[in-house]
Amino acid sequence: MKKNISPWLHQLNHARIHTKLTADITTDVAIVGAGIAGISTAFFILKNTDKKVAVLERFKLAHGATGHNAGQVVSYFEIGFAHLVQEFGVELATEGQRAIEQAWTLLDEMYTDGGLDIPLSRFVGYAGLVSYEQVLWHLEDSLSRQSAGLEVEPMRICAEEDFVEKIPQKYSGLYSIAPAKEVLATLETKQQKFVAVLSSQKGCINSALFCQEVLQYLLGKYPERFALYEHTPVHKVILHQSDALLDAGTHTISAMRVVLCTNGFENLHIINEHGLEVDAKYHHTLSGKIGYMSGYLETLNKTPTAISYYTDPTPGPDNSYYYLTRRSYEYEKDTEHNLISIGGPDLDIEEKHVYSHEDDYPEEHEQKIDEFVREVYDTDPNKKIDYVFTWHGLMGYTKNKVRLVGIEPQNQVLLYNLGCNGVGILPSIYGGKKIADHVAGKLVAASIFDVPSKKE
Template identity: 45%
Template structure:
């Protein structure tokens, strides 16, 4: 079975592939490595917010890695509970970081408008189905902690007949509504009677490959003098000096003032820091891979856009869940429905390289189909897709956005941690704000490194690339906290 997503299957690419010509000595202000949604959105934000020249370098083709192999469900979740994040980062930084991601929908819409394709972002009321009382208890804990932190909280719907009154903490009684089981199941779009509760929040869906391709095409047309894209050009080495960077490819050395890694974490290049402490081993050890497996089917009957995640029963200790989007598929008036389901994830063994051409494992397909059959009664499908993709997880489960403390000529917007569409857009504008000289408050996204962070209250040095950022004045992490 081939690894083919519906997003890449329907990507209508009109551009040729551009590479550097043999005798060029390329230089730019900002070099961005990685042409997924993060790299292209970062280019868009930097071009809008600064007058810098941007060179985007992609090893393969734009949007053909994780961006072309995801589930396309837009959510503002973190794959760690709010309570967990507070334990690591403290309440102020966590609240600010979570709020920032939840407020970044407008940035996504803004980029879609700029690309002339607002329809590529479909918003809807999304649901989170919970079948297990223990998971519900944990969910309540998180809602209560968010409430206490002053964040808006998800509405919770409970099945009237599930006898959950006793489970419900007294302090949560105002936050929930009881509804008939039938209505609950209808909202979750399932016939599986084991579901007892639903969280309600804003969600959406997109084809992020098409979105990214349209955005990059618009950037090329809009900024012909300041923006350049080269594809099929893997960067092999990044060499950082105190004031600049060099990127070595097979045939060229590209000089840049600054380099931004938007590689999702998996880049197969070395980083040499001539300007200070070693970065390479720390960087490579701080990310690990998870392979996500997805399948989709198209159906003849059109149905409304939906985005639902399901925590089935029993609650799994690693918090595994399935996520489903339903969307219109094909041109009106002959539109069909595409239902996409994901959730059969698997860690990439340490030091192993992910093979995007590996066939889709039969047992993963059985797992996904098994969930589908237990969840929806579906008519016979017209077309089947199955695909896999690689997700980069950071140690903290939080995206890395900002300047490298050991050499601020290097910046990051990477580490999808399972959910990367909204965070990569938020990251793009945060990076652009840094590059435009804005002084940003410390955040959970700041790259950390105890070796290079200045003590609180230390005098700021006047380095040429010091971002007005955050990571300079971050409180040193506690001993049980990641050193990044």
């Protein structure tokens, strides 16, 4: 059985000293969770307000989903834009989509301020479709995007497909026709089952290394206002009228505001002493999935890419897909390779299941991913593929699959930037900026990310 070995954690500085909470403290803002959401939230609060910030992490910086993902920087919602419109109406959906697209600029801001020099590749990435139903689903999405004034992702459909004749007139202008040879070459596959390809801006980052570098910057820039405490689990948050007490086992933290950046699926209790109960609502709003990934190294002879392969012909937000990234990767000291990493179908987990990063990597997932790679991407039957990295991570999914960012309506002391979902790098950064706006007392417009006020 393989272990959970992530390529992103492999690149961290393992000599970094992890400071634990060793006394009771008082701060303006307590952030629970030091993944990309917690670190981005700290960054924007420190930059845009004069508040003191303490981040509390039960284990180690970026060792949650942030250290176990695919590292694709993308701005789409897995449920699709058309679905967002159905759920929230065109205006809010459009604002929400724009907000995530603009988070590229926030990512740049963090890079520039922090003087970061770690790799961030940007390129046009692709998604391959295998059925007419999927083509229609994505065309409907493009139509909604076009009506909302958003950029439409170009789609090329294989000229050889019979269904080309049947595509409804309303979608004309939203796709082009290309020889199958070209579509397959774009998807870097010989698999004839792919019938269309979508293109969009994508990127690749090691989000754990990103957190580490931003942390170093924050520690240097705000020594008086910022602290990170690792190996400091928060068990309980007690909310009062205008402040909160956090129980971290042997010590407590008093704070004016608390921001949960916990991914979502955690054993933490919230006691609201000023208003209605929030604990049950918080726990029932989120469900868990485990994502599995495998990675192998190659000679550095191809440019970076990110390709999603929608191999299940049924369209829709609930279907799993395979996602592949290729990027240059420094493995052992000073040796550059290409790292190919592939994620496959997720696994739903029961509410009571206790997920652990220590769990082994099940053989069946390695096999599934290997079958996919050999069928679609790296098809030489004689090639020996050695998966140096096999890893899994927990994703907290919100009911509507949209990140939860904002103030808890039952008690304004509490805020959230959580609900990891399948795509969470840009949404976490967007969330960090929005939480900072709340903390700064700015007027923040209603959005699709708001916390629902009614009890579920």
